[in-house]
Amino acid sequence: MTAKALPRAATRGRLTRFRSALTRDYWALAAVLFLAAVVLLAILAPLLVDGDVNRPNYGVRLKPPLTAGHPLGTDQMGRDVLDRLLLGSRISLVVGFVSVVVGGAIGTAIGVLAAYYGRWIDTILMRLADVQLSFPFILLALVINAIIGLGLRNIIITLVIAGWVEYARIARGEILVLREREFVEAARVVGAGNLRIMLRHLLPNIATPLIVISTLQVARFIVAEASISFLGFGVQPPTPAWGSMISEGMKYIFNAWWLVTLPGLALALVALAVNTAGDWLRDVLDPRLKI
Amino acid sequence: MQRFIVTRLIYGVFVVFLAVTAVFFMLRLTGDPVLLFAPMDTSAKDLDEIRERMGFNDPLWVQYGRYMRDALRGDFGESTRLHRPATAVVVERLPATLELGVAALGISLAVGIPLGMLAAVRHGSVWDRLAGLLAVIGQAVPNFWLGILLILLFAVALKWLPTSGRGSWEQLIMPAVALAAASVARYARLTRSAMLDVLRQDYIRTAHAKGLSPTRVIWGHAFKNASISLITTTALEIGRLLGGAVVIEQMFAWPGVGRVTVQALLNRDFAVVEASVVLFAVVYTVANLLADICYAWVNPQVRVS
Numbered sequence: 177m178t179a180k181a182l183p184r185a186a187t188r189g190r191l192t193r194f195r196s197a198l199t200r201d202y203w204a205l206a207a208v209l210f211l212a213a214v215v216l217l218a219i220l221a222p223l224l225v226d227g228d229v230n231r232p233n234y235g236v237r238l239k240p241p242l243t244a245g246h247p248l249g250t251d252q253m254g255r256d257v258l259d260r261l262l263l264g265s266r267i268s269l270v271v272g273f274v275s276v277v278v279g280g281a282i283g284t285a286i287g288v289l290a291a292y293y294g295r296w297i298d299t300i301l302m303r304l305a306d307v308q309l310s311f312p313f314i315l316l317a318l319v320i321n322a323i324i325g326l327g328l329r330n331i332i333i334t335l336v337i338a339g340w341v342e343y344a345r346i347a348r349g350e351i352l353v354l355r356e357r358e359f360v361e362a363a364r365v366v367g368a369g370n371l372r373i374m375l376r377h378l379l380p381n382i383a384t385p386l387i388v389i390s391t392l393q394v395a396r397f398i399v400a401e402a403s404i405s406f407l408g409f410g411v412q413p414p415t416p417a418w419g420s421m422i423s424e425g426m427k428y429i430f431n432a433w434w435l436v437t438l439p440g441l442a443l444a445l446v447a448l449a450v451n452t453a454g455d456w457l458r459d460v461l462d463p464r465l466k467i
Numbered sequence: 468m469q470r471f472i473v474t475r476l477i478y479g480v481f482v483v484f485l486a487v488t489a490v491f492f493m494l495r496l497t498g499d500p501v502l503l504f505a506p507m508d509t510s511a512k513d514l515d516e517i518r519e520r521m522g523f524n525d526p527l528w529v530q531y532g533r534y535m536r537d538a539l540r541g542d543f544g545e546s547t548r549l550h551r552p553a554t555a556v557v558v559e560r561l562p563a564t565l566e567l568g569v570a571a572l573g574i575s576l577a578v579g580i581p582l583g584m585l586a587a588v589r590h591g592s593v594w595d596r597l598a599g600l601l602a603v604i605g606q607a608v609p610n611f612w613l614g615i616l617l618i619l620l621f622a623v624a625l626k627w628l629p630t631s632g633r634g635s636w637e638q639l640i641m642p643a644v645a646l647a648a649a650s651v652a653r654y655a656r657l658t659r660s661a662m663l664d665v666l667r668q669d670y671i672r673t674a675h676a677k678g679l680s681p682t683r684v685i686w687g688h689a690f691k692n693a694s695i696s697l698i699t700t701t702a703l704e705i706g707r708l709l710g711g712a713v714v715i716e717q718m719f720a721w722p723g724v725g726r727v728t729v730q731a732l733l734n735r736d737f738a739v740v741e742a743s744v745v746l747f748a749v750v751y752t753v754a755n756l757l758a759d760i761c762y763a764w765v766n767p768q769v770r771v772s
Contacts, residue, residue: 307485310752311744312710315728319744322732323493399609403714406611407729422612433619440612448607 197460204456207449214446218265225259230414238432249434251425257434260416261442267328267417268446272398275335280390282336283343284382288374290344291351302348305341313338317400321409328417331410335397346389350382384461391454395447402443418443471763479756486748490741491534495527521737538745544738546731553738557727557746563633564723567716568708570643571650575704578647579654580697586655587662588685598655605652610711614645614718631720642719646711650704657700661693695765702758706751 198205217224233254241249241257248258290301308316317338324330354360355378363377404410405419413420418439425435501518509517518524521544522533537543543553586598621641622630628637665671666689674684713725720726724743731739 303482303485306482307489310482310486310748310755312706312713312747312751314710314713315725315744315747318713318729318732319493319740322740323496395607402609403611407714407717408733422615426615429615429618430623433623436612436615437619440609440615444608444612447609448604451607452603 194460198456201456203452207452207456210445210449211453214265214449215269217262218269221262221266224262225256229255229259229263229416231255238428240432241434241438248438249432251421251435252428252432257438260421261418261439264416264418264421264439265442265446267411267415268398268401268443271328271332271335271401272394272450275332275339275397276390276393278332279336279339280343280386280393283340284347284379284386286340287344287347287349288351288378288382291348292355292370292374292378298348301344305344308338308341314400314403317404318407318409321404326409326412328411328415331401331404334404334410335400338400339393339397342389342393343386346385347382350385351378354378354381388454388458388461391457392451395450395454398450399443399447468764472760475756475759475763479752483749483752486752487535487538487745488531490744490748491531494737494741495530543742543745546736546739548731548734548736548739553736553742556739557724557742560722560724560727561746563721564709564712564716564725566633566639567642567646567712567721567723568705570639571646571708571711572701572704574643574647575650575654576701579651580658582651583655583658584662584685584690586659587666590663590666595659598659602652602656602659605648605655608648610645610649611714611718613648614641614715617641617645633721638719638721642715642721645718646708646715649711650708653700653704654697657696658693661696662689665689665693698765699758699761702754702761705757706754709747709750709754 198208233250236243236246236250236254238252239246239250239254241247243249246256246258248256248261250256251260286301290298311319317334320337321331321334324333360373360377363373368377401410402417402419402422405412405417406423408423411417411420413424421439422436425432425439428435501514501521501523522530525533541554545551546553546556549556582598582601586595589595618630618641621628628641629635632638671684671689674688675681679688709725712721712723713728715721716723716726717729724746727739728743728747730736731743
């Protein structure tokens with residue numbers, strides 16, 4: 177059964193079910209609302225900050241939060257922390273979503289192809305996956321990032337390369353079971369080609385685990401980007417990414433606590449909200465899913 | 468079972484071989500490894516000399532053959548920074564990483580399992596909610612930020628613990644706790660769900676009906692069975708802690724393999740990067756292998772496939 181084939185009434189029923197499941201679960205509701213607010217702030221950020229957030233203003237160096245004009249204080253160059261946090265949210269969200277979408281698409285395609293055609297394609301792709309999984313994720317990402325270079329675009333490429341495996345393995349596992357089912361045989365009998373079978377019959381059936389894992393991956397990738405930027409790779413200062421803001425703030429940890437705590441708090445809250453939303457999504461879509 | 472272990476072992480060796488190969492090609496993929504790893508201000512003449520000395524002018528397959536031959540003997544060349552064999556530079560840091568890893572694993576087991584047990588036995592109580600909350604937070608909070616919070620509280624504000632370094636047990640506390648947090652959360656979560664599964668079984672009811680003390684039923688009957696899934700997780704957890712150590716060691720200036728790797732990447736120290744990444748791959752693969760074997764050991768169905 178494909179999502180498209182559902183009559184309209186059933187689709188509406190699903191939406192209602194989603195909404196009622198969300199209003200019953202306060203934590204999930206809070207998480208979704210929080211994320212919506214963060215996304216909105218990230219989109220509006222350029223309008224909310226005044227001027228160039230990277231321009232130093234040494235007259236107001238290291239002012240603590242609640243200083244007039246600087247609600248969250250200023251950093252070692254007198255730059256406004258709130259403004260930089262707002263702009264930093266754009267980097268975290270863009271990195272999280274883009275790398276999950278691109279990595280997810282590539283990984284899923286590879287997994288589907290490997291399982292559907294089997295034989296040597298499957299063998300090669302899965303050995304490749306095993307090799308990649310023989311390195312800790314963060315180490316692999318660091319090495320790739322050091323090789324392909326720093327900056328926002330390259331950190332996304334890094335996470336895509338380091339992250340496709342998860343999707344490939346899940347998609348492959350699901351397809352291996354599905355392709356033996358009667359409806360695939362039936363589709364072939366009525367004349368559907370390989371591409372049609374994969375896109376219209378198999379893919380919709382593996383959407384649930386992929387959506388759930390994608391949600392959880394967003395949080396993982398956002399934290400990974402921050403960790404990598406914190407270690408001095410990834411997004412470089414003066415660009416206000418949360419990870420590099422923390423890294424810069426480390427030098428002032430003894431006299432300016434807000435420089436290291438606030439970007440980390442933002443990071444932790446976003447990760448927490450995404451995870452909560454992901455857990456909730458799994459429970460609603462398929463409670464038996466073990467991810 | 469023996470056959471399964473042998474097959475997995477051979478496959479593990481094969482994966483490590485491929486991983487070592489991957490390291491070789493990864494570091495040469497972008498073209499000139501000398502440009503990638505030489506200091507920025509090296510002159511063109513020096514670059515040529517480095518290329519010649521390190522054999523980068525030979526055909527790729529000749530380089531690969533030489534690299535493989537040396538790698539099998541554990542030789543990855545000399546560190547350009549420290550002018551010592553890269554393997555020695557990395558291996559001598561291993562005890563520090565093991566110390567940190569063992570401490571973190573100890574904390575995870577000692578805190579995570581009782582927390583999960585408590586949550587399962589007092590299902591739906593305040594304890595259950597508290598454990599659930601801790602598990603969710605522990606999973607979401609980035610380990611390096613937790614490290615910073617610990618430094619702010621215990622080193623900057625209270626001045627109880629030193630901020631970094633290795634030597635005394637006080638220096639071990641904060642990195643170990645920061646590294647263990649996510650792991651504690653996973654153990655608590657897993658123990659809880661495994662215990663809930665077991666506690667629903669008939670034989671638990673029978674044990675209660677026989678008049679055994681609740682403690683005896685929980686630890687002697689229920690936990691024994693719930694612990695099966697924990698054994699498999701522990702092998703995987705070793706690998707995860709290793710990955711976490713990369714960030715935590717840098718944060719606390721803990722002189723382990725993770726820190727030496729990050730430093731080598733920042734300093735563009737080619738040989739040390741190779742040696743340490745290979746070491747990581749070996750340890751990580753062994754951990755994964757252990758997990759597979761444990762899983763097959765407790766779950767005979769797996770062995771067939």
